[in-house]
Amino acid sequence: xxxVIQSAPPRRERSFAIGWADAGPFIALAALxxxxxxxxxxxxxxxxxxxxxxxxxxxxxxxxxxxFVISSGGLDLSVGSMAAFITGVTIMFMNGMVPHLxxxxxxxxxxxxxxxxxxxxxxxxxxxxxxxxxPFIATLGTMGIFRALITYLSDGGxxxxxxxxxxxxxxxxxxxxxxxxxxxxxxxxxxxxxSFILYKTKYGRKCAAVGANADVARYSGISIIxxxxxxxxxxxxxxxxxxxxxxxxxxxxxxxxxxxxxxxVITAVVIGGTALRGGKGxxxxxxxxxxxxxxxxNLMVLSDFVSEYLVAAVQGxxxxxxxxIQRFSK
Amino acid sequence: xxxxxALSKQYGPVTVLDDVTLDVHAGEIHAIxxxxxxxxxxxxxxxSGYVHPSSGHLFVDGExxxxxxxxxxxxxxxxxxxxxxxxxEGLTVAENLFLxxxxxxxxxxxxxxxxxxxxxxxxELGCRVSPNALVRDVALADRQLIQIGRALLDAxxxxxxxxxxxxxxxxxxxxxxxxxxxxxAQGIGVLYISHRLDEVQRLADRLTVLRDGKMVGTYPxxxxxxxxxxxxxxxxxxxxxxxxxxxxxxxxxxxxxRNATVPGYAEDISFTVHKGEVLGFAGMxxxxxxxxxxxxxxxxxxxxxxxxxxxxxHIRSQREAIDAGIGYLTEDRKAKGLLLQERLAxxxxxxxxGRFHPGLAMNxxxxxxxxxxxxxxxxxRVKNLKVNAGQLSGGNQQKLLLAKVLLTNPSVxxxxxxxxxxxxxxxxxxxTFIRQLVGEGKACIVISSEMQELIGICDRILVMRxxxxxxxxSGEAMTESNIALLxxxxxxxxRAALGGLS
Numbered sequence: 090x091x092x093v094i095q096s097a098p099p100r101r102e103r104s105f106a107i108g109w110a111d112a113g114p115f116i117a118l119a120a121l122x123x124x125x126x127x128x129x130x131x132x133x134x135x136x137x138x139x140x141x142x143x144x145x146x147x148x149x150x151x152x153x154x155x156x157f158v159i160s161s162g163g164l165d166l167s168v169g170s171m172a173a174f175i176t177g178v179t180i181m182f183m184n185g186m187v188p189h190l191x192x193x194x195x196x197x198x199x200x201x202x203x204x205x206x207x208x209x210x211x212x213x214x215x216x217x218x219x220x221x222x223x224p225f226i227a228t229l230g231t232m233g234i235f236r237a238l239i240t241y242l243s244d245g246g247x248x249x250x251x252x253x254x255x256x257x258x259x260x261x262x263x264x265x266x267x268x269x270x271x272x273x274x275x276x277x278x279x280x281x282x283x284s285f286i287l288y289k290t291k292y293g294r295k296c297a298a299v300g301a302n303a304d305v306a307r308y309s310g311i312s313i314i315x316x317x318x319x320x321x322x323x324x325x326x327x328x329x330x331x332x333x334x335x336x337x338x339x340x341x342x343x344x345x346x347x348x349x350x351x352x353x354v355i356t357a358v359v360i361g362g363t364a365l366r367g368g369k370g371x372x373x374x375x376x377x378x379x380x381x382x383x384x385x386x387n388l389m390v391l392s393d394f395v396s397e398y399l400v401a402a403v404q405g406x407x408x409x410x411x412x413x414i415q416r417f418s419k
Numbered sequence: 420x421x422x423x424x425a426l427s428k429q430y431g432p433v434t435v436l437d438d439v440t441l442d443v444h445a446g447e448i449h450a451i452x453x454x455x456x457x458x459x460x461x462x463x464x465x466x467s468g469y470v471h472p473s474s475g476h477l478f479v480d481g482e483x484x485x486x487x488x489x490x491x492x493x494x495x496x497x498x499x500x501x502x503x504x505x506x507x508e509g510l511t512v513a514e515n516l517f518l519x520x521x522x523x524x525x526x527x528x529x530x531x532x533x534x535x536x537x538x539x540x541x542x543e544l545g546c547r548v549s550p551n552a553l554v555r556d557v558a559l560a561d562r563q564l565i566q567i568g569r570a571l572l573d574a575x576x577x578x579x580x581x582x583x584x585x586x587x588x589x590x591x592x593x594x595x596x597x598x599x600x601x602x603x604a605q606g607i608g609v610l611y612i613s614h615r616l617d618e619v620q621r622l623a624d625r626l627t628v629l630r631d632g633k634m635v636g637t638y639p640x641x642x643x644x645x646x647x648x649x650x651x652x653x654x655x656x657x658x659x660x661x662x663x664x665x666x667x668x669x670x671x672x673x674x675x676x677r678n679a680t681v682p683g684y685a686e687d688i689s690f691t692v693h694k695g696e697v698l699g700f701a702g703m704x705x706x707x708x709x710x711x712x713x714x715x716x717x718x719x720x721x722x723x724x725x726x727x728x729x730x731x732x733h734i735r736s737q738r739e740a741i742d743a744g745i746g747y748l749t750e751d752r753k754a755k756g757l758l759l760q761e762r763l764a765x766x767x768x769x770x771x772x773g774r775f776h777p778g779l780a781m782n783x784x785x786x787x788x789x790x791x792x793x794x795x796x797x798x799x800r801v802k803n804l805k806v807n808a809g810q811l812s813g814g815n816q817q818k819l820l821l822a823k824v825l826l827t828n829p830s831v832x833x834x835x836x837x838x839x840x841x842x843x844x845x846x847x848x849x850x851t852f853i854r855q856l857v858g859e860g861k862a863c864i865v866i867s868s869e870m871q872e873l874i875g876i877c878d879r880i881l882v883m884r885x886x887x888x889x890x891x892x893s894g895e896a897m898t899e900s901n902i903a904l905l906x907x908x909x910x911x912x913x914r915a916a917l918g919g920l921s
Contacts, residue, residue, distance in 0.1 A: 285779075285780070289779070289780035289781055290776075290779065290780055290781060291772040291773065291776045291781065293781075294765060294768075294769065294772055294781065295772070297761070297765075298758060298761075298765075298769055301758045301760060301761060302754070302755075302758055302759075304754055304755040305754075305755055305756060305757060305758050305769075306769075307718065307737060307755075308718065308737060308747070308749050308755045308756065309737070309769040309770040309823075310736070310737040310738040310740070310741040310742075310770050310827075311738070311769070312736065312738065368760060369760075369761075
């Protein structure tokens with residue numbers, strides 16, 4: 090039987106081939122920059138670009154986590170309210186610690202934020218995996234819970250950060266290193282770590298396998314519960330990091346913090362090329378997606394063609410176009 | 420009645436079907452055989468209007484025909500029974516039967532009449548499911564019959580069967596063959612594709628052999644032995660399909676399972692498989708074989724006391740089974756075995772990720788080496804290493820799946836339906852691999868619904884019936900009739916009495 094004519098040895102070429110799904114978001118980003126420049130040359134100025142990208146950092150960081158969740162076949166609608174809740178808890182903790190720790194209450198507060206984020210992620214993850222509730226419903230529930238908690242904690246108003254901490258904490262959002270705003274650096278670091286985990290580690294493989302076909306993963310000895318739960322933990326940690334960057338921006342948490350972020354996050358992930366039904370995730374595409382969303386908003390403000398009240402409509406059109414491209418590039 | 424002349428089909432530069440001419444008379448069963456990729460399915464799709472020929476002509480009753488949709492082919496009296504089961508699972512049996520051509524009365528769907536006709540039609544096919552049952556709740560074999568019933572609902576001149584018996588066992592196959600003979604008696608032409616050469620030998624009035632998209636020839640039925648057919652398909656002489664058994668005496672017990680119970684499927688099952696032994700599990704679909712082993716390897720809730728190489732092991736998940744050294748190869752390679760949208764290397768290493776993970780990161784180089792090694796050792800035919808698993812033929816997918824399971828270096832390999840839906844050359848290779856495995860001192864368990872396959876490769880066969888082991892055959896006693904008897908009837912009075920007591 091082994092005497093069967095040997096077919097030509099498999100070719101190793103085309104290793105550099107890049108699919109449309111991989112390159113699409115970056116091409117769209119480049120096109121947007123060119124269009125922006127044509128409409129208003131100020132658009133490409135360093136100040137404007139760095140402002141825009143800094144503003145997109147929160148969505149980008151959270152969306153890196155969402156890439157894991159969506160890649161593993163889940164969904165998290167609670168990220169916006171979770172961000173608000175973590176912001177509130179963090180500020181209250183920092184304020185409370187000022188008498189004891191002084192300015193050290195800032196790093197302590199950051200640790201608490203991370204802890205709270207991971208705890209929230211664990212809650213979502215366990216409801217989805219152990220409780221076997223549809224991710225959409227489970228996180229719709231926690232979305233309401235987190236939103237109500239921040240409203241309750243702030244008594245419907247705002248939770249401002251203690252005056253003595255304001256100056257110390259300010260650089261985390263407004264500072265720069267070698268001219269690059271810190272939030273941009275943080276989001277790049279989060280994306281770099283995220284892509285390492287998703288593409289280079291065992292966990293990344295499991296995550297994509299569970300999302301692509303949960304049965305195959307199970308029959309290959311992969312724990313679906315563990316894999317999905319870890320994806321929600323990563324999501325929680327990312328939300329916490331975004332919240333840490335967010336606190337100095339306004340210096341307060343309010344019941345409207347992070348409203349509708351979940352939709353922007355999911356949009357960023359999807360225009361980044363990750364399929365909503367799970368499977369292979371595209372971390373850098375997600376980051377490009379987050380920047381694209383913010384650029385569009387900025388472009389509409391700078392140009393006079395379209396009213397900026399239509400920003401959400403344009404973003405909606407973009408997500409539908411992205412899905413259509415994914416659909417027909419197969 | 421139907422004549423296809425010089426049909427060809429190219430996809431871009433690739434020719435999948437080249438200059439094929441055949442005809443089918445009324446009341447004739449014409450079989451098409453060939454290896455996977457020989458172009459059988461393409462030919463059937465051309466004839467039934469799913470695909471357009473690049474060149475060539477079709478004649479029905481001497482009239483030239485051109486079908487641009489399957490509907491037009493159906494109007495001309497040609498219908499294809501698909502290989503895959505295409506039914507809406509959430510609808511009832513009757514609704515599926517009439518899907519797209521519901522009967523109406525005064526503009527309202529006439530459920531009562533449809534149910535009545537559905538019951539009659541299914542009754543003719545020997546299928547006893549209620550027309551009101553949801554297809555989701557119906558056994559696989561019955562779904563196949565429903566699909567056939569759907570094709571036979573209208574009067575047709577030519578019915579094309581694409582591997583209709585792939586998911587059927589024993590009795591069900593017999594029933595289907597009877598149905599086909601009945602169609603023939605009614606003067607209907609039948610085109611019949613099957614991998615099971617014994618069926619072809621029994622049924623076909625004529626048979627056409629395809630190889631690599633070309634016609635090898637049309638031969639009168641019953642003039643060729645199964646070995647002749649296989650050689651025509653492969654294009655060279657075949658040595659025996661089954662490799663010779665080793666002569667060595669069987670080794671020490673490798674896997675001992677006692678009192679295994681999988682609630683609802685298998686009860687109180689004990690067996691032992693030895694080093695260097697291929698143990699077969701025969702039985703009808705629904706006898707609980709797959710569920711038993713899925714229970715043993717931790718894929719479904721089960722109680723069992725398992726001893727591996729003399730030491731007791733506790734298995735609560737598939738991971739623990741793999742780590743203990745028990746590999747399980749699923750029967751459903753497309754839905755549960757491989758990530759079809761994923762490339763080959765991640766598929767190959769999915770069960771053994773730890774081995775490619777020296778530090779923090781996966782070692783790509785090592786993975787590629789493993790893939791090249793597997794392609795070599797298991798003769799997996801690929802165009803290049805970048806293709807997705809779904810682009811491989813069934814036989815190559817199965818070999819990849821085998822390589823994936825063996826990469827975890829199991830000492831016991833459980834293979835569920837090792838050759839379902841793959842062609843004869845690949846089958847022979849898989850059998851050789853199984854023999855090699857046990858030659859290396861592993862133990863192998865083969866679950867199969869093809870009795871000949873079990874007889875050909877196993878040293879010993881346990882037959883299951885209704886969730887229990889109903890008997891064992893080995894050596895000369897491994898015959899189809901013995902196995903069929905054990906699979907369907909109580910083995911002997913003593914066992915029957917025991918069964919009555921417990």
